[in-house]
Amino acid sequence: MTDSWDTIADWYAELMRAGSALNDFNRDVLLDHLPDALSDHHVLDLGCGKGLITRAVAARGAAVMGIDPSPRLIEHARGAGTAGPGTVIYAVDDICVLGTVADNSVDWVTAGLSLNHVPDIGAALTAVRRVLTARGSLTFSIPHPCFEAPYATWTQATEGAVRRVVGDYLAEGFWRSDNPQAVRRAGNQHRTLSTYLTALVRHGFALSAVTEPAPTAQVSAQQPQRAGLPPFLVIRARRT
């Protein structure tokens, strides 16, 4: 059977339940780009998975909606409850469609490690722009495309350090890991940095911030080889 997010949903939910320093780190660096207090704000969380980011946004007081195309992951998210004081609802939907979200209804859109799964970034940004209010912003993280390019591996260098080996940065498009324990067995859409930035500009967004956060001590303790590289690229862009 070919893996998809829905077929690995139970495995992924268990990974999240057991605790992943890398996913917690991703949530925190994404939320660094949002106000601390979000009451009276409507937030849409794209590719919410089990709701890790959705619940953290609700904890800041927002009315948040999490969407994901995997019905099984949405079941897991609903089962995980709500942090409050904000409110949470979930829907099965696709970033490129957002059929469950009204035009001009959302102040903030968050997308943690999900835009790197959509085949058509233009369709995704068009849908996001449609649902944002005139002063709204999109904040998203993706695996850093320069270091997490297709089939990137780790190798033991002669001086003893473990180094990242990247050979296919320019190979844009779909790829899937053949490691049965890797999240990426569900597939990824690789794009270069310039493709992401150009798509934002072409689809009516202006850059507000770009960060490449250094791994926390917790991430480096779980995966020491990551200490010198930013695992994620985080971008905040406002609707123009």
Ligand SMILES: C[S@@+](CC[C@H](N)C(=O)[O-])C[C@H]1O[C@@H](n2cnc3c(N)ncnc32)[C@H](O)[C@@H]1O
């Ligand atoms: C790495 S998980 C991240 C989950 C969550 N944002 C988090 O940080 O815990 C990627 C998520 O993107 C979702 N996804 C994949 N394709 C999508 C699409 N076209 N529209 C919305 N979400 C999508 C997957 O189902 C999965 O839940």
